[in-house]
Every structure is written in C-alpha cells, then in structure tokens.
Amino acid sequence: MANDLILRVITKWLSPIIILFALYVQFHGDYSPGGGFQAGVIFSSAILLYALTYGLDAALQLIPEMALRIGASLGVLIYGGVGVASMILGGNFLNYSVLASTPIAGQHIGIIVIELGVGLTVASVMVLLFFTFARRVAPE
Template sequence: MSDHLILRIVGKFLIPYILLFGLYVQFHGDFGPGGGFQAGVIFASAFVIHTLLFGLESAERIAPQWVLKIVAASGVLIYALVGVAAMLMGGNYLDYDFLAADPIAGQHIGIILVEFGVGLTVASVMMLLFFTFAGRGEAS
C-alpha cells in the first residue's frame, strides 16, 4: 500500500494517537471503561496499520517475533506471579489484600499489575497472530 500517499500520511499521523489511546485505556481501566484486554487490542492495531502501510519487514524490525513471544509469555507470568506473591505474603492465590499493609492499597497494586500482564499478553499475541497470517499470505 506504499503508493497510496494519502493513506500513508493519515496512517502515520494516527499511529501515535492510537498507541497513546491504548495506554490510556490500559491505565484508566480502574476509573472508566476499559482494561488490559481492550488496551492490548488497541495497541496491537497500531502495529497492524503500520504493517499495512509499510510492509511486514518494517513492522518486524520494530517488534521482532522473538521479542513478542517473550512478552506474550511474560504477561501470563506476571499475572500468575502476582497470585504467588499474594500466597507468599500470607493470603490465598490472587488475594490482593495481602500485597500491601493496607488491603485497599494491596487491591490497587494487584489490579494494576494484573491488568498490565493482560495488556502485554493480549497486545503481543494479537501482533504475533497478525504477523503470522500476513507472512503466510506473502509466502503463498
């Protein structure tokens, strides 16, 4: 799509705002609609636009597949480890009350960390899926 000047300019202009909106949805999920899941999808869609405009190779230079694989796994790991941390501090699995001296603060820490893990995994898996599909389409 690199010969479509208008699409390329508008897309380039939109990408930073989409990334910013993704981060907003990620960290504003406690206060308004949203959370890690939606944020991850929005964040990944910026990379999808980049791939459509500048090609797969350019996108994979920014987000190499091996990095995405590690990020996808570490998101799940962060989530699971928050649960283990709660157990080590004396509570049940994923009982955030015990993550800090004050139960409410513990809940807030737990929710932010857990949502961060969700966002990492969703964003990187969505990007991996798209890159895999797009790469396959180019190959055949």
C-alpha cells in the first residue's frame, strides 16, 4: 500500500479533517451529539488511517508511544482529579457544582474537563492498541 499514490494523497487530505471533526465533537459535545468517547474513537481512527497508509514508523514519528502511554494515564488522572478538586472545595466526590461561583457554571466546567479526560484516555488507548497489534505483524 505504501506506493499507492491515490491512497497517500487522499489520506494526507482526509486525516486532518477527521482530526478537526474529532475536536469539534469533543468541544461542541455539550450542544450537539458528541463527547469524549466519540471524539476519542474518531481521533484514533484518523491516526489508524494514517498508519495504515504510510506505515507504522511514520505514525510512530507522528505520535511516540510514550506520549500515548502518558496520555492514557493522564486522562483517568484528570477525571479523578476533578473529583478530588470538588472534594477539596467542599463538595462530594465528582460534584461539580462547587467548582465555580454558581452551580451551573461549575457543572459546565466539570463536564468539559472530564470529557477532555475521557477523550484523552480513549484516543490514547485505541491508538496504543493498534500500535501494539501492528508491531506483531512486522516481519522479524
């Protein structure tokens, strides 16, 4: 597949658009269908497309595997961190109402931040799964 001109050109144009759409789904998820889980899988499908067309090495240059491992853990940490932050501010675990001056603003901030954590973990884990599997295919 590495020499197929049509695939290479289309992938080059399509991957950034898919990533842009993933970011839209992530940050506009409060008002339109979307959220962290959806954005995470859409983002990872863009990276998968890139890796399938340009090869695993090119994709690894784009995103090093260490960054993915850190990203996967960081997402859960952000999620749990919001819960702890709301406990420190005097609420219950994961009660976002205390995060800002009014409960609704607090809820909104909490939802956006935890969706970010979810998106980070899901995207990182999905790409990491693919990289781990794909490395087994390479002839040794």
